[in-house]
Amino acid sequence: MKKNIALLFLAVFSACVHAQDAAPQKSPDFARLDKNHDGFLSREEAKADKRAAKFFGKADMNHDGRLNEDEWLKARSMADRQKAGEYVDDSTITAKVKSALLAKKGVSSAEISVETYLGVVQLSGFVDSAEQVRLAGQTARGVKGVKEVKNNLNVKTKP
Helix, strand or coil: HHHHHHHHHHHHHHHHHHHHHHHHHCHHHHHHHHCCCCCCCCCCCCCCHHHHHHHHHCCCCCCCEEEEEHHHHHHHHHHHHHHHHHHHHHHHHHHHHHHHHHCCCCCCHEEEEEEEEEEEEEEEEEEHHHHHHHHHHHHHHCCCCCCEEEEEEEEEECC
């Protein structure tokens, strides 16, 4: 009988230990942000995570004015999706500008580098004339999604 009680105790103890191991671990980032250690992030505490703070209102699913860890993770996920979308948009704009420059008569696009960040297109490289600098800038401005063009093209000097 004593042996059965000991085995039962061991089984219960083992189950408790495994249950603790299976419990979700708190994110160290969340714990760092939770300055008052109440298990929630106030709007003020969330400001320390600029990416998540931007989505505080949308992530606060129960509208209690604070984020639990699941809501904070949702806010971070929203921020990550937005950043990925911006990257794809910039890549698309870059490709469209390059295509437009290739199709534009009078522009030697082979020596023009195009980079885009948040809709701002930067043109760099060397072209044969000031007219090509102007045409390249005008062409880039005409592409849908371009917010601004920084035209850093240089005219090749004749030796």
